[in-house]
Amino acid sequence: MSRPKVRSRRQMRELALRVLFEIDVGKQPLAAALARVQPDVPESDWPFVRALTEGTWTHRVEIDRALSDVAKDWPVDRLASTDRTILRMAAYELDHLDTPARVVINEAIELAKRYGTDDSGKFVNGVLGALYRRRDKRHDNART
Numbered sequence: 001m002s003r004p005k006v007r008s009r010r011q012m013r014e015l016a017l018r019v020l021f022e023i024d025v026g027k028q029p030l031a032a033a034l035a036r037v038q039p040d041v042p043e044s045d046w047p048f049v050r051a052l053t054e055g056t057w058t059h060r061v062e063i064d065r066a067l068s069d070v071a072k073d074w075p076v077d078r079l080a081s082t083d084r085t086i087l088r089m090a091a092y093e094l095d096h097l098d099t100p101a102r103v104v105i106n107e108a109i110e111l112a113k114r115y116g117t118d119d120s121g122k123f124v125n126g127v128l129g130a131l132y133r134r135r136d137k138r139h140d141n142a143r144t
Contacts, residue, residue: 012045013089013107016052017115020085023057030057048097056092063091070130082116083123090128094135101132 015037022033034053041049056063064076067087076084090108093099105128112120 007042009048010107010110012041012049013052013111015040016049016056016089017082017085017111019049019053020056020089021081024085025081030054051097052089052093055096056089059092059096060088063088066091066131066134067127070134071127074127080116080120083112083120086111086116086120086124087127090124091131094128094132105129105132 019030019033019037022028022036023030026033030053034050037049038046067076071079079087086108090104093104094101105125108128109121109125112124116124
């Protein structure tokens with residue numbers, strides 16, 4: 001019997017979260033974690049899931065640096081694993097994919113509420129809001 005295919009971007013982000021969690025916390029190889037979820041993703045949506053997971057993992061050092069700059073009281077390595085993974089994924093999507101910032105932030109908050117602690121949604125909202133404002137200022141300065 002075949003598994004049902006993922007149908008929404010939110011579900012694809014959930015799968016990406018699962019992959020990133022597996023490779024960060026579970027120390028699984030990226031390729032193996034991606035291979036486990038690929039049967040659940042329609043072929044047309046696979047590039048998004050793959051770009052989000054591979055990009056987030058590849059850029060995690062620079063993402064962690066940016067997160068540390070805006071969440072000074074919360075060292076990235078001390079964050080709850082789920083919150084850290086959601087923040088990394090959203091930070092990557094904000095900077096490297098064409099998804100509108102409002103969508104990225106809202107989706108990250110929803111993931112945090114669903115998979116994190118009672119305070120995760122507020123925390124993720126605050127960190128991503130600060131990251132977005134900082135990014136917006138950098139882009140404004142680059143244009144002038």
